Amino acid sequence: MSKIEVKHLAKRFKFANKPLLNEVNFNLEENEIYGLFGENGAGKSTLMSMIADYNRPSAGQVLFDGQEVHENDEALSEIYFMNQDDMYTKKDKVSQIFSFVESMYQDYDVDLQAKLVKEFKLDINQKLNKLSTGYQSIVKIIISLCVPCKFILLDEPTLGLDARNREIFQSNLIETYSENPRTFVISTHIIDEIDRIISHVLLLQYGIIKMNGSIDEVSSKSYSVSGPAEDVNSYVDGVKVLDEEQLGRYKTVHFMDQLPDREVPASVDIEKMKLQKLLVYIMDRGKL
Amino acid sequence: MQFDFNSPEPIFIQVATQLEDAIFTGAFQEGAQVPSTTEISKQFKINPATVLKGMNMLVDNDLLEKRRGRGTFVKQGAQEIIIKRRQEHFYNDYILNLINESKKLHLSEDDILTLVKRGYDNEQDRS
Numbered sequence: 001m002s003k004i005e006v007k008h009l010a011k012r013f014k015f016a017n018k019p020l021l022n023e024v025n026f027n028l029e030e031n032e033i034y035g036l037f038g039e040n041g042a043g044k045s046t047l048m049s050m051i052a053d054y055n056r057p058s059a060g061q062v063l064f065d066g067q068e069v070h071e072n073d074e075a076l077s078e079i080y081f082m083n084q085d086d087m088y089t090k091k092d093k094v095s096q097i098f099s100f101v102e103s104m105y106q107d108y109d110v111d112l113q114a115k116l117v118k119e120f121k122l123d124i125n126q127k128l129n130k131l132s133t134g135y136q137s138i139v140k141i142i143i144s145l146c147v148p149c150k151f152i153l154l155d156e157p158t159l160g161l162d163a164r165n166r167e168i169f170q171s172n173l174i175e176t177y178s179e180n181p182r183t184f185v186i187s188t189h190i191i192d193e194i195d196r197i198i199s200h201v202l203l204l205q206y207g208i209i210k211m212n213g214s215i216d217e218v219s220s221k222s223y224s225v226s227g228p229a230e231d232v233n234s235y236v237d238g239v240k241v242l243d244e245e246q247l248g249r250y251k252t253v254h255f256m257d258q259l260p261d262r263e264v265p266a267s268v269d270i271e272k273m274k275l276q277k278l279l280v281y282i283m284d285r286g287k288l
Numbered sequence: 289m290q291f292d293f294n295s296p297e298p299i300f301i302q303v304a305t306q307l308e309d310a311i312f313t314g315a316f317q318e319g320a321q322v323p324s325t326t327e328i329s330k331q332f333k334i335n336p337a338t339v340l341k342g343m344n345m346l347v348d349n350d351l352l353e354k355r356r357g358r359g360t361f362v363k364q365g366a367q368e369i370i371i372k373r374r375q376e377h378f379y380n381d382y383i384l385n386l387i388n389e390s391k392k393l394h395l396s397e398d399d400i401l402t403l404v405k406r407g408y409d410n411e412q413d414r415s
Contacts, residue, residue: 033335171330178326178336196299196334215335220298259296266388272296 002065002078002150004028004051004183009060010207011046020046022207024060028151031181035194035275038204039283044187045083047204048153051185052081081153082144090129094139097128107148112176116142119168133160141169145176154186158193166193173197191276203279210282215275222278223259226252227268235260235268242281254281291332299334303342311351311362312370318362322352 009024020043028034028051038044049055051062053069053076061068064075088097102108117124120138128136137159144152158166174197177184185202188194201218203211211218225236229251239257246252254273264270289306291299310316325343329336343360346352351366390400 167333170333174330174333174336175326178329193333196332196338199335199337216298216300223296266392270296 001030003030004069004079004151005061005063005066006047006051007061007063009047009050009062010058011043011050011055012058019058019207021057021204024204024207024209026202026209026212028183028185030150030183032183032200033177033198034183034185034200034202035191035198036185036187036202036204037191037279038187040189042204043207044204045155048081048155048185048187049083051151052076052079052153054081054083078150079153080144080147080149080151081155082140082157083155084159086128088128088139091127093127094122094124094131097139098124098143101143101147105147105149109146109148109176112172113142113146116145116168116172119172120165134162134165137161138165145172149182151183152185154184156187156189158188158190166190170194170197191279192274195275201275203282205283218278219272219275221258222254222256222273222275224252224254224271224273224277225268226250226271227265231265231267235262235265242278242285254278256282289328289332291334300338300341300345303328303334303339304345307342307346308351308370311346311366312374314367316362318364318366321359321361324359 005027006024009021010019011021012019024047036044036048046055050057051069053062053071056070063069064072064078067075069075069079088100092100098113102110116122120135120142122135122138122142126135128139131139137157138161141154141157144154144157158169161169170193173184186194186198195215198215200214201211202209225232227235227250229246229249232251232253236253236255237260239253239255239260241253241255244251244253254277256278259270289310291302291306295302297305307316307322310322311318316322322343325336325339328334329339343352347354347360350369351363352360353363354360386400390396395403
């Protein structure tokens with residue numbers, strides 16, 4: 001089983017007063033789907049680009065099976081990074097870009113590529129720079145689902161995609177992952193759409209990994225409890241509250257903790273908090 | 289199938305419950321093949337491992353069986369097992385809730401028995 005280890009990673013920019021990434025530590029295991037979340041400017045893209053050696057850290061290391069990824073061809077042939085920058089010649093036709101990528105990877109999945117071109121209704125005779133933002137993302141999505149790499153990093157893959165195309169992306173991601181498991185790391189702001197697809201949550205905040213857990217772990221301890229204020233208060237007494245709202249005597253408390261080990265009052269309603277909501281509370285309050 | 293992603297139940301439990309319901313109602317017949325984990329995860333955009341976890345619960349409960357290389361099938365007698373188990377849970381799931389709710393509404397034991405009787409009478413009239 002291959003593994004990527006991110007150790008003490010830091011990134012400082014010359015004229016910035018604070019480092020973007022301070023001390024980032026986490027592992028990427030094989031065959032998991034990670035959601036990488038964080039506010040705009042939290043450093044998600046920079047982090048991904050350093051894992052793929054597109055960018056050098058100021059300190060720390062990225063290891064692939066124990067070896068540094070920097071200029072390590074063996075490691076880098078197993079890590080694919082789909083990013084917002086243009087890696088391909090804009091004036092080339094999509095078909096030429098596809099041929100180019102195909103020539104770079106031995107086991108590139110041409111059948112899946114043909115299927116995706118059809119489903120997304122992509123015109124491969126078009127030049128890349130003549131495509132809409134959404135279709136430029138689609139070209140990159142197709143490549144990233146077809147490359148035979150163990151680790152696929154997707155930075156905002158659905159940027160500019162309409163609802164139908166986002167669905168095509170999600171179901172094909174699931175299908176190709178089931179047939180041929182490998183690791184995906186997906187950064188996105190549309191958390192609601194992938195919170196059931198990912199198996200792990202990574203939250204980047206203030207230059208560190210603020211949350212790192214399996215989705216089961218995280219969702220088995222994030223709840224919203226509502227009802228008459230005094231019943232809610234006595235029920236949730238002692239839990240770590242993230243946020244609360246009150247409308248007259250009706251109160252809702254959001255927390256990230258186990259459900260209290262006491263009887264649930266009949267007047268109290270318990271709901272699981274959606275991941276998106278949970279992350280917004282944490283990013284907003286900065287507490288965990 | 290439907291999933292309530294706000295429910296406090298973990299998703300793999302909901303997958304198991306939904307599959308069980310489909311067997312109970314006969315939507316998935318005994319001996320018939322059930323959709324693959326990939327089909328279910330694709331349709332509902334759920335991680336395949338989560339779906340598999342839910343399916344395995346039903347395998348452990350003797351409701352589904354995996355046939356090597358062919359897929360997963362509803363076991364003979366699965367419906368009967370579900371009915372038996374739901375009968376056992378009926379008291380906890382329905383009767384205790386009924387008593388709880390009736391207390392809040394100040395309905396006595398006799399009131400409830402009368403209402404239950406009325407329900408059955410209406411049912412008979414209709415059929």
